[in-house]
Amino acid sequence: QVQLVESGGGLVQAGGSLRLSCAASQRTNSRYDVAWFRQAPGKEREFVAAINWSGGFTNYATSVKGRFTISRDNAENTVYLQMNSLKPEDTAVYYCAAGAPLSYMRNWPGSYDYWGQGTQVTVSS
DSSP: OOOEEEEOOEEEETTOOEEEEEEESSTTGGGSEEEEEEEOTTSOOEEEEEEOTTSSOEEEOTTTTTTEEEEEETTTTEEEEEEOSOOGGGOEEEEEEEEOOOSSOOOSGGGOOEEOOOEEEEEEO
């Protein structure tokens, strides 16, 4: 069982930056593909970014491409999401998710097995 804990959320003004962290409870994160999703009130959970187990491949939603960067430190069992040029529409609860490594990048929630509890990101205008 993999337990994921997100941190780094908060309140920021539009144009600002935040870095989210997703830490695994045990030394298994390095063997998993990891993704970030977000969910705003009244909306479905949507894909934000994903990174494969080695960190060699990444994938981003069109809405965040060029502003967000996903990375990982397998020695620290942690995946990061650097968010720059934040917009009010980025306001949501952000979740990290982990799944068994595959040969292709996944962007739908049902394809990941383990989830964190979420961290709130609020961007004021």
